[in-house]
Amino acid sequence: MFPTFEVVPAVDMQDGEVVQLVQGEIGTETTYGDPVDAAEKWVEGGAETLHLVDLDGAFDGERKNAAAVESILGAVDVEVQLGGGIRTATDATDLLSRGVDRVILGTAAIENPDIVAEISEEYPGSVMVSLDAKDGEVLVSGWTESTGLDPAEAATRYEELGAGAILFTDVDVEGRMEGVQTGPVRRVAEAVEIPVVASGGVASVDDIRTLRDAGASAVVVGSALYQGAFSLSEAVDALD
Helix, strand or coil, X not given: XXXXXXXXXXXXXXXXXXXXXXXXXXXXXXXXXXXXXXXXXXXXXXXXXXXXXXXXXHHHCCCCCHHHHHHHHXXXXXXXXXXXXXXXXXXXXXXXXXXCCEEEECXXXXXXXXXXXXXXXXXXXXXXXXXXXXXXXXXXXXXXXXXXXXXXXXXXXXXXXXXXXXXXXXXXXXXXXXXXXXHHHHHHHHHCCCCEEEECCCCCHHHHHHHHHCCCCEEEECHHHHCCCCCHHHHHHHXX
């Protein structure tokens, strides 16, 4: 997983369309069209992995964009990681059996840490635990509830339970396109040996380099790509 540093485009879905939110807040979304079109565009631009999120699932606990996910799986031939509304081990293993390469668990992993070990036993390395942090504390339930957990300490715990990677989202800067914060990412990356994928705040190719240098194995990029701050191919070429 992520043998070399990757730029991973986000395909966040709400009501069957691609959207980008500001700090995860409903009502701040900008819509960008059909999810399959977006996925194919990013693959053509050089993406080796796609980051899919069912936002309806994240907020409501029900995966309302399952049909779009299935269509994307049938349309592209790259690795796919999926989060949003995956609440049980059965949900996760069903998705993995259908061709999803990694399932992203946030609320489910916080509420029931043993689910990580349960899924990992059948599909080793397939669980990416999502640690979304604001003001130094992990959030759950679509970024609406604080847990009081320290992200670096939580990452260590999930690594021990068999997580294959950590997705660390800096909610303080997410969706603002005002730049990244390296301190929180570095703390999490130094706490574990598994890959840490950074997300939040990317506004330029320099931000991507900064996160790579802070220890991230990959970075998820959403708004900056959709708003045209730079192209995916420009980012990949700059990193090479």
